[in-house]
Amino acid sequence: MTDTPHPSEARPRRRRRWLRWTLGGLGAVVVLLVGGILIYTQVGVMGAEPGPLAEAEQNPDLTITDDGAGIVLSPTTGATGQGLVFIPGAKVEAEGYIATFADTVVDDGITVVITRPWLNLAFFDPRPLSAFTDLAPDVTGWAVGGHSLGGVRACQLASDADALVLFASYCANDLSASGLPVLSLSGSEDGLSTPQKIADATAQLPASATFVEIPGASHASFGAYGPQPGDGTPTADPDEVDRVIAEQLAGFLPRP
Structure with a gap:
């Protein structure tokens, strides 16, 4: 029982x-x-376009060093001590921006550190700005910037930098009272960070922020990784967009 x-x-x-x-x-x-x-x-991770990447890699005036945490682009000669930590957009490989910054580095002596966000998404990367500025110890003046989602993350790190640069991006946190020098570069044909979205987020930035809309540039025009779903159709020549970016950075980045 x-x-x-x-x-x-x-x-x-x-x-x-x-x-x-x-x-x-x-x-x-x-x-x-x-x-x-x-x-x-x-x-769906977007890699670098082979042609522009190969051209940049073959430039004797451009030194490319891959540290694992990021790719350091430095001028072979004539470094100014100015630097930019650049955070890629969502699911875009760091190599997809090497060609974009070749003119900035070679022509203007600016060092650029392109980060490798964890899991290809900047929001999953908790590392501080120093994790990337330490990769280029000779640089004495640093700006932080990023493309698209990378720019949103750059806004969160901006308090540790001397300036902020947004590439087809905008801030989700309020920096309006920070007094930080800010440069916002955007494209007239951007289908993702549209001109209207850029305008709607201006209140998050200091009143002194500089806004430059590049005619004919799309969202993907700020890198060299090919077309992107949901984007507009670019009409600007990629080399011209890179030239405008270089000119704007050279005139904006703080000098040590």
Whole structure:
């Protein structure tokens, strides 16, 4: 004859069983969530266009050093001591911006550190600005900037820099009272960080911020990684966009 558990004994068993089911369910949700994030961050990552990248890599006046944490672009000669920490847009490889900054580095002596955000998304990268400025110890004046989502992250790090540069981006945090020098570069044909979105976010920046809209530039015009879903159609020549970026940075970045 099977003994029937006393009700006082059965209740703890039910509670333990319910707890196991609950914890198991939560564990499954966490696994699915983490797995989904990992898949999302690795699918559809945009790499550098081979042609522009090869041209930049073959430039004897441009020194390219990959440190793992970021790619350091420095002039072979004539460094000014000015630097820019640049944070890529979402799911764009760091190499996709090397060609964009070749003129800035070679012609104007500015050192550029292109970061490698964790999981290809700047929001998942908690490293401080010093993790990247330390890669170029000879630089004495630093601006921080970024493209698209990378620019949003740059706004969060701006308090540790001498200036902020937004590339087809805008801030989600309020820097209006910071007194920080800010340069906002955008494109008239941008289908993602549209001119209207740029205008709507101006209140987050100091009143002294400089806004430059590049005619014919799209969202992807601020890198060399090919077309991007949802973007507008660029009409500006990529070399011309790079030239405008270089000119604007040379006139804006603080000198040591």
